[in-house]
Amino acid sequence: xxxTEEKRDSLSTSEEGKKEKFNTVEFIFEHIGDxxxxxxxxxxxNHIAIPLPIILYSEQKGLNIFLSxxxxxxxxxxxxxxxxxxxxxxxxxxELGSNGEVLEENPLPYNFSITxxxxxxxxxxxxxxxxxxxxxxxxxxxxxxxxxxxxNLFEPIILFIKDDIAIPSIxxxxxxxxxxxxxxxxxxxxxxxxxxxxxxxPGGANVTGNIAVTMVLALFTFVITTINGNxxxxxxxxxxxxxxxxLKFPIPIMPVVELTGVFTxxxxxxxxxxxxxxxxxxVAIVFFSxxxxxxALNMWAGYGISIISVSFAFFxxxxxxxxxLIQAYVFTLLxxxxxxxxTAEHH
Amino acid sequence: MGLITPDYGLVVWMLISFGLxxxxxxxxxxxxxxxxxxxxxxxxxxxxxxxxxxxxxxxxLQTYNEELADKARAxxxxxxxxxxxxxxxxxxEAKVNAQAEAQKIIDKSRIMILQEKENxxxxxxxxxxxxxxxxxxxxxxxxxxxxxxxxEYFKELLAEISTKN
Numbered sequence: 001x002x003x004t005e006e007k008r009d010s011l012s013t014s015e016e017g018k019k020e021k022f023n024t025v026e027f028i029f030e031h032i033g034d035x036x037x038x039x040x041x042x043x044x045x046n047h048i049a050i051p052l053p054i055i056l057y058s059e060q061k062g063l064n065i066f067l068s069x070x071x072x073x074x075x076x077x078x079x080x081x082x083x084x085x086x087x088x089x090x091x092x093x094x095e096l097g098s099n100g101e102v103l104e105e106n107p108l109p110y111n112f113s114i115t116x117x118x119x120x121x122x123x124x125x126x127x128x129x130x131x132x133x134x135x136x137x138x139x140x141x142x143x144x145x146x147x148x149x150x151x152n153l154f155e156p157i158i159l160f161i162k163d164d165i166a167i168p169s170i171x172x173x174x175x176x177x178x179x180x181x182x183x184x185x186x187x188x189x190x191x192x193x194x195x196x197x198x199x200x201x202p203g204g205a206n207v208t209g210n211i212a213v214t215m216v217l218a219l220f221t222f223v224i225t226t227i228n229g230n231x232x233x234x235x236x237x238x239x240x241x242x243x244x245x246x247l248k249f250p251i252p253i254m255p256v257v258e259l260t261g262v263f264t265x266x267x268x269x270x271x272x273x274x275x276x277x278x279x280x281x282x283v284a285i286v287f288f289s290x291x292x293x294x295x296a297l298n299m300w301a302g303y304g305i306s307i308i309s310v311s312f313a314f315f316x317x318x319x320x321x322x323x324x325l326i327q328a329y330v331f332t333l334l335x336x337x338x339x340x341x342x343t344a345e346h347h
Numbered sequence: 348m349g350l351i352t353p354d355y356g357l358v359v360w361m362l363i364s365f366g367l368x369x370x371x372x373x374x375x376x377x378x379x380x381x382x383x384x385x386x387x388x389x390x391x392x393x394x395x396x397x398x399x400x401x402x403x404x405x406x407x408l409q410t411y412n413e414e415l416a417d418k419a420r421a422x423x424x425x426x427x428x429x430x431x432x433x434x435x436x437x438x439x440e441a442k443v444n445a446q447a448e449a450q451k452i453i454d455k456s457r458i459m460i461l462q463e464k465e466n467x468x469x470x471x472x473x474x475x476x477x478x479x480x481x482x483x484x485x486x487x488x489x490x491x492x493x494x495x496x497x498x499e500y501f502k503e504l505l506a507e508i509s510t511k512n
Contacts, residue, residue, distance in 0.1 A: 029350075112359060118357060132377075136375050136379040158384070162384075176381070180378070183372070184373070184377070188365065211352070216358055220365065220369075
């Protein structure tokens with residue numbers, strides 16, 4: 001998401017007199033992508049960023065753990081590793097040979113670094129755990145008084161997920177065992193979406209707009225659906241009732257279609273969330289980059305367009321607030337529907 | 348295209364984080380919350396049921412009380428009615444008795460009066476006859492001072508009696 005810091009960042013570089021052309025694509029991708037440091041502000045040539053732990057494993061150098069500040073924002077190699085900013089391995093950490101050249105074979109070490117997105121996930125996870133464990137403790141104590149504070153805020157949402165998502169999709173009999181996942185996935189997505197809308201640390205990371213994150217979430221849904229699939233569920237896939245026999249034998253068209261569906265469902269979940277959040281972030285960033293595109297042509301044009309850009313970005317953010325909730329809801333609802341399909345009784 | 352190729356490092360950390368969050372929240376948040384909600388729902392429905400029962404009980408008691416009051420009122424009315432009839436009866440009886448008594452007294456008095464009258468008549472008759480006798484005696488004594496006249500009159504009387512018989 002755009003922020004005043006980002007504006008100052010690029011404005012200051014353009015005012016430096018380098019006359020560097022504003023690279024819109026880089027600007028956008030920098031803000032929606034992952035990074036080995038959490039960039040906060042650039043004043044002049046001083047980048048202020050939170051260094052993050054780099055965790056690398058390579059066959060030659062073994063396990064290496066150090067802070068990303070050792071790279072000096074990617075300008076210098078460290079311990080035979082380099083954070084590439086250009087070329088084929090742009091944005092990745094490569095292993096260097098003894099003479100400072102990128103290795104020919106396996107140049108990429110196993111990289112389990114705590115990146116910006118990983119840290120953001122950690123922060124969101126801790127936040128979620130803190131919120132809901134403290135609420136959970138209130139319920140454990142019993143309820144001699146009416147709910148207050150955060151409990152009051154989240155209880156209607158929890159009840160909504162239970163009464164309007166889980167029970168209608170899964171049914172009274174089986175819903176309870178899926179509730180922990182549905183609640184976790186809803187609040188995880190929602191809180192991460194919301195944090196993505198906050199322009200500065202600890203927000204601003206495009207967590208739910210990253211395909212790796214949505215892939216893991218969809219993977220959970222897929223695994224839970226598959227594990228809980230009952231006889232009826234598998235029968236519908238392999239030998240769908242009500243379908244003419246010639247669609248099943250000798251060429252099993254319907255089983256193949258049904259089986260594909262098993263995989264496409266979570267993939268659709270993955271892509272929907274990823275694309276929606278990514279698009280939201282992108283649109284907002286594009287509005288901000290308009291300022292710099294026009295600013296590069298003429299300073300006053302930049303100031304002029306900034307009014308329009310900021311107001312558009314403002315409305316986009318309002319829209320994104322809604323999208324944040326809707327996408328969390330949709331993911332939860334579809335997961336619940338898939339669980340419902342897996343546990344449906346024959347009728 | 349870094350956008351659509353998932354980074355395995357991120358996948359691993361995400362798996363760990365989300366799995367951990369899921370596990371921790373399940374144990375320390377969702378299960379207590381779901382149980383709390385369920386028990387609260389049960390308590391509320393139980394309380395509502397109890398309130399309904401209490402309301403019904405009160406209604407029942409009210410109708411019972413009303414019935415009781417109605418019954419008491421009816422009984423009172425009945426008692427009053429009975430008392431009234433009893434009173435009337437007693438008064439009536441008393442009246443009848445009094446009348447009978449009065450009649451008796453009147454009758455008695457009448458008999459007594461009659462007796463007294465008879466007595467008086469008798470006495471009067473006696474006195475009158477006595478007086479008459481005396482007078483008669485005196486008259487006769489005077490009349491029959493003369494012996495001949497006596498005999499003559501006797502003869503006359505005897506004749507009278509004998510003709511009568």
